[in-house]
Amino acid sequence: MTLCEAEKTFVLHGVEENFRIDGREREDYRPMELETDIVSHAFGSARLRLANTDVLVAVKIEVDTPFPERPFEGKLEFFVDCSANATPDFEGRGGEDVAIEISNTLSAAYHSPKVFDLRKLCILKGRKCWKIFVDILLLECGGNLFDAVSLAVKAALWNTQVPLIRQIDIDGNNVELKVSELSDCQRLDVKTAPVMVTVCKIGEHCIVDPNVAEEQCSVGSIVVSVSENKFSTVLQTGTGSLHSSTLLDCLKLGYKVAQRLDDALWSTLSKIQPTEDVGFLK
Known part of the structure; x- marks a missing residue:
């Protein structure tokens, strides 16, 4: 999928208003x-x-x-x-x-x-x-x-x-x-296995969980891998570059969201009960 300039502008304005094209805020996941x-x-x-x-x-x-x-x-x-x-x-x-x-x-x-x-x-x-x-x-x-x-x-x-x-x-x-x-x-x-969070900069703001359209509008993005209270790796993706202050903002956002995501994952796993003969490949 390739976006035209008008569509990219629409995505950009949505991020600026903290109201993305699918109704989420900048720190929300699908x-x-x-x-x-x-x-x-x-x-x-x-x-x-x-x-x-x-x-x-x-x-x-x-x-x-x-x-x-x-x-x-x-x-x-x-x-x-x-x-x-x-x-x-x-x-x-x-x-x-x-x-x-x-x-x-x-x-x-x-x-x-x-x-x-x-x-x-x-x-x-x-x-x-x-x-x-x-x-x-x-x-x-x-x-x-x-x-x-x-x-x-x-x-x-x-x-x-x-x-x-x-x-x-x-x-x-x-x-x-x-x-x-x-x-x-x-x-x-x-328990300490890492969780990755992709942080993209669109316009003057950083977002998480970009969809395909937002990935095309990103001027730069990083993937941070967080294990409990520490980073295990940081990867820059795409062809764009990030200013040092923007990179620091991305790291802070990725760290905060990764902890929240890990808590949600553990909460979900703790509720899973063993079952038999279920799943789409059985």
Whole structure:
């Protein structure tokens, strides 16, 4: 979708009046819908719909060997796939750059042990560990991908069940593990997992949760990743630039909104009860 100058002016005036084209104020999010445990063959899963943005996340786990330089840690990898039906921009190889940018940003956001402790995934020092694959599918793109993906990833990791190690048998270089049944597992600790907030500057003001039209009107934007009371990463997106004072305003707004968003997510997750045979992929 390409906007003409008159449409961009309309969006700009709405932001200035704190009354955006869909009726929201500058710090408001669009309605969200969250489902968990909807992919039957995954260890954890979540689907989040933020207005017209639709994201599906599935988590898989396997036993692997730790990196030699980090013998006490497990592994966490992110893979992003952009459906060609999500937006015409993803047709052909158009979604590859977006997928790489999102996966790299997630890797950077989860890099610190204070955000997500990979040491809890270690099974046997230098020999065995859990490797977590987080597969992300962008089903529909209606703006603000980073925020939607981060919330869906955190919900899917919260939903993930890690089997317990019942017995370890070592015979020379061979290590055999006996794990528990899927009914006897433990959840991942994702309390400090980061939440991303995209802050765009339109005119003289900053907004959150931009839709597709507002993204085209933005003169510059950043994605801040917040874990509890600290930033885990900051990414500038788009081609525009921001003045230092504007950047500081964006960071303050992103920090405040991320905390509010994280509280809302935890409140929602705490109300989710285990169910059977539900979800659109079962």
